Amino acid sequence: MGLTHRSCGSGANKETFHKSYFSKTDYVVALAGNPNTGKSTVFNALTGLNQHTGNWPGKTVLRAEGKYINQGLVFNLIDLPGTYSLLANSVEEQVARDYLCFGKPDTTVVVVDATCLERNLNLTLQVFEITAKVVVCVNLIDEASRKKIKIDLEGLSNILGVPVVATSARNGSGLDQLINTVTGVASGAINTNPYVVKYSDCLEAAIEKIEPKIKQLAGENFNSRWLALRLLDKDETVIKTLKKLYQHDSTFKSPVGGEVWA
Numbered sequence: 373m374g375l376t377h378r379s380c381g382s383g384a385n386k387e388t389f390h391k392s393y394f395s396k397t398d399y400v401v402a403l404a405g406n407p408n409t410g411k412s413t414v415f416n417a418l419t420g421l422n423q424h425t426g427n428w429p430g431k432t433v434l435r436a437e438g439k440y441i442n443q444g445l446v447f448n449l450i451d452l453p454g455t456y457s458l459l460a461n462s463v464e465e466q467v468a469r470d471y472l473c474f475g476k477p478d479t480t481v482v483v484v485d486a487t488c489l490e491r492n493l494n495l496t497l498q499v500f501e502i503t504a505k506v507v508v509c510v511n512l513i514d515e516a517s518r519k520k521i522k523i524d525l526e527g528l529s530n531i532l533g534v535p536v537v538a539t540s541a542r543n544g545s546g547l548d549q550l551i552n553t554v555t556g557v558a559s560g561a562i563n564t565n566p567y568v569v570k571y572s573d574c575l576e577a578a579i580e581k582i583e584p585k586i587k588q589l590a591g592e593n594f595n596s597r598w599l600a601l602r603l604l605d606k607d608e609t610v611i612k613t614l615k616k617l618y619q620h621d622s623t624f625k626s627p628v629g630g631e632v633w634a
Contacts (some may be wrong), residue, residue: 398445399558402475404468404499405483406492407454410511412436413541414483415451418551423449428467442551447558450477458498460609470613472502473594478558481550483509486516486523486538496532500566501598506534507553514540533565568597578604 405411415423419438428435436451452471453464460466472480482499484492489510499506510523529536535553539546556562570576579600586596586603602610 396446397439397448399478399555400448400450400475401554401558402450402452402472402477402480403483404452404472404480404495405454405509406456406485406495409454409483409485409492410541411454411483412451414481414509414511414539414547414550415449417541417544417547419449431463431467433463433467440551442555445555445559447551447554450475455495457495458502460607466609469502470609472499473598473610474613474617476593477503477505479505479507479554481507481509481554483511486510486513487519487521489523497567497569500532500534501569501601502595504564504566505557506564506566507550507557508532508534508536509550510536510538511541513538514543514545531567533567535562535564575604 403411403415415436415438418440420440422440423436423438425434425436427433433453438449438451440447440449450471452468455462455465455468458465458469458472460469471477480499480503482496484496496506496508508528510525510528513523516523523538525536525538535557537546537550537553539550541547553562557564571579579597582603583596583600586594586599590596590599599610
């Protein structure tokens with residue numbers, strides 16, 4: 373598939389054939405979603421032939437990324453493995469989770485299936501715990517319409533606190549609005565305030581107790597609330613990654629238990 377009008381917005385076709393436009397990247401966008409939501413179709417529609425694949429470092433999981441242009445800006449789109457959650461119960465989940473947390477993309481697009489929205493929103497809420505710069509892409513909106521399913525996009529956006537865009541990636545419907553919305557969130561022109569899941573009183577008290585310590589140790593590099601949840605859960609995959617990141621800092625200690633991560 374070549375780069376088309378719907379792939380990169382109005383008037384973008386001529387730009388895409390100048391390779392110099394791809395010599396730099398202005399923003400990095402992660403594409404997340406459950407399997408079978410049409411996520412790969414969205415990826416292919418936006419990036420066309422300007423994509424390549426390989427493996428994630430040290431993993432057998434496929435890594436696909438590609439570039440597209442919008443409003444004169446170059447976006448590098450990272451297609452994360454399709455997952456149902458970010459709790460790292462599989463290699464795919466760990467890859468997606470670690471990239472969102474430690475790769476820190478400028479925007480994350482969560483692709484959800486319009487015909488089974490409730491199931492897909494579980495992953496969306498987990499992404500909110502890691503990053504605030506999110507756009508929800510309600511894909512397969514044509515299938516939902518055929519099944520007489522109506523979605524209040526504005527109401528959903530108000531509840532979630534992030535932009536919600538309806539698309540049918542197979543025929544290109546809504547893709548222009550999607551890429552313009554991504555540009556707005558990435559550039560800061562569109563502010564987001566994602567819904568925050570509240571847990572039991574005892575868990576919230578524990579988060580409140582250790583979150584300031586995490587901010588003190590890690591600064592603003594990571595979402596301190598999310599890290600607090602993972603440390604309280606004794607998530608070994610997160611602890612292992614933090615050890616690698618802070619292996620040269622002998623003063624970095626876990627807020628849970630106090631052991632040195634070095």
